[in-house]
Every structure is written in structure tokens, then in C-alpha cells.
Amino acid sequence: MTSSRGNSKDCGHCTLCCKVMEIEQLRKPAHAWCPHCEPRQGCTIYRDRPRECAEFSCLWLLNDSLDERWMPSKAKLVLTTSEDGIEVRCDPSFPDAWRRAPYQAQIRKWAASGEEDDVTVIVIVGQRVILITPTRDFDLGEIGPDERIVRDLDGTRVVDVRVVKINPKQQS
Numbered sequence: 001m002t003s004s005r006g007n008s009k010d011c012g013h014c015t016l017c018c019k020v021m022e023i024e025q026l027r028k029p030a031h032a033w034c035p036h037c038e039p040r041q042g043c044t045i046y047r048d049r050p051r052e053c054a055e056f057s058c059l060w061l062l063n064d065s066l067d068e069r070w071m072p073s074k075a076k077l078v079l080t081t082s083e084d085g086i087e088v089r090c091d092p093s094f095p096d097a098w099r100r101a102p103y104q105a106q107i108r109k110w111a112a113s114g115e116e117d118d119v120t121v122i123v124i125v126g127q128r129v130i131l132i133t134p135t136r137d138f139d140l141g142e143i144g145p146d147e148r149i150v151r152d153l154d155g156t157r158v159v160d161v162r163v164v165k166i167n168p169k170q171q172s
């Protein structure tokens, strides 16, 4: 979304978040280019872009430990954090990008270190959600807004994962 932060990084020619992220204020779905984006150039309504866009920074931009290999336009991955942990969104044109080196090994390391602290790591490929654990991947398919992920734990180790409907009383 073409911005820079206090560190040495800036978006440069990357515009991948304008494709993979949902923008509620524009009713733009995830994984489709924003009509205001000039891919690899920038936002054509930059001064008037929604607050959601102005406030967004991907993890690569914010985290100095992620080197140039993780620049979203190169990696074809946009990293963000959520309440539960780390989300890795693949450019849908490169659905296996996360499986390439060095990405998959590092993503699994985050899952291993996150297990102790109840931090989840998920990969999102189009509408598909994959929960990553240190030993295996759980392909959960498409998860609707009225559904959530439930992990079965043995201590801190994830042994199974299910998708369940949210009780409507819990949604409000």
C-alpha cells in the first residue's frame, strides 16, 4: 500500500497487499486487485485512500529481522499478525510460494517457537487456510466468517485441528 516506516525499508514497487488483503471500506475482497491499484506502481488514490490502507503495514516492512528475501513482491507472500499469531498470505498467482526455500522452513520454525506461547501460524492461499505446526500442516479448506479454528492440544502440542461453527451468541 505504498508506504515507508522509520526503518530502512519502504514498499518500493511492491503493491502485493493491494491484491491479497481484504479492504472492508472499499468492499474489496481478499486476493483480487484493488481497482485503484496500478500493480508495481502504487495507489492511484493515494491521498484519498481509506484509513484501513493508510494504517496498514505488513510485517516485512515493520520487522528488521525479515531480510530482502521476504520482501512481499519477491517472496509472493504478505505477512501480518493477528490476535492469535502470524498470518502468511500467498499471492494467489503463486499458491506454492510458501513451500519454497527459505520460506517453508522458517514458517515451520515460527510454528515451533509459537507452540510454547500459544501462537498460531497460518498460511492463507486464496480461500484456503492451512494451520502450520512443527510436524505437520492441517489443510482446513475455506473457513467462513461464522466459523473458527479449534485446536486439540496434548500439553502445548497440537494433535488435531477442527473447524466449528461459532455460536451466534458469541458473534456479537
Ligand code: SF4
Pocket: 001, 002, 003, 010, 011, 014, 015, 016, 017, 018, 056, 057, 058, 059, 060, 061, 072, 073, 078
Ligand atoms: S505488502 Fe508490505 S511492502 Fe508490499 S506494498 Fe504492502 S505494506 Fe508495502
Ligand code: SF4
Pocket: 001, 002, 017, 018, 023, 034, 035, 036, 037, 038, 042, 043, 044, 045, 046, 049, 050, 053
Ligand atoms: S485504495 Fe490504494 S492503497 Fe488501498 S488497496 Fe486500493 S490501491 Fe491499495
